[in-house]
Ligand code: ADP
């Protein structure tokens with residue numbers, strides 16, 4: 001069964017814009033599910049809805065077989081769906097360690113040893129080395145993007161929604177990020193990967209949903225996988 005089942009979702013903004021006009025999408029666990037479309041297609045609207053930042057006008061979303069009634073991103077996060085937005089909520093003047101565990105309850109200082117160990121484990125899982133003491137403001141864009149992803153992973157989500165994660169990355173940083181996503185997928189994490197570059201989505205994803213003018217115009221497994229088998 002799908003981990004996330006979007007059924008006939010509509011969104012009409014107060015301005016009258018009908019941004020989603022009956023979108024359905026099934027995300028299978030342990031896959032990277034691509035979501036693409038030109039500007040204005042409705043990608044941001046859909047991912048805001050999925051991450052609890054917006055409500056639907058009509059339609060249903062089921063999460064692990066149960067109706068999802070998220071009215072904030074923190075509720076979605078508590079249920080196991082974490083979003084990493086293009087504008088990363090990182091604090092440049094804080095260390096990698098403090099950023100990764102930003103917003104966790106309990107004192108950071110108090111738990112430093114345990115968190116240092118957890119960070120090392122997270123770095124192992126993504127296959128990307130980071131020094132917890134480095135200031136985020138001193139890191140490359142690629143390393144910052146990884147800190148944002150680790151910040152999401154530190155909450156133990158079942159599904160991570162990545163919004164245009166390679167927008168500011170160099171080609172080599174992009175390949176490193178792809179390798180991390182594949183690694184995490186192969187150990188069971190599910191991803192929704194939002195992009196407006198078809199080629200990069202084809203490289204990475206197991207399944208692709210294409211939005212245009214608020215409608216799904218293509219929904220198919222990508223050639224590189226055995227999903228259809
Ligand atoms: P709603 O509460 O209707 O779901 P939001 O709270 O997200 O809508 O947005 C409130 C207002 O912000 C909209 O009614 C609109 O005037 C404005 N707005 C924000 N982003 C956009 C956009 N991309 N295009 C048009 N209007 C926008």
Ligand code: ADP
Pocket residue numbers: 013014015017018019037038039040041042043044045046
């Ligand atoms: P994309 O992310 O694919 O560029 P969006 O979801 O941002 O698409 O936009 C879909 C449509 O909804 C566009 O016509 C956009 O102007 C409109 N829109 C987005 N956000 C708002 C908002 N808060 N209020 C009103 N209209 C919006």
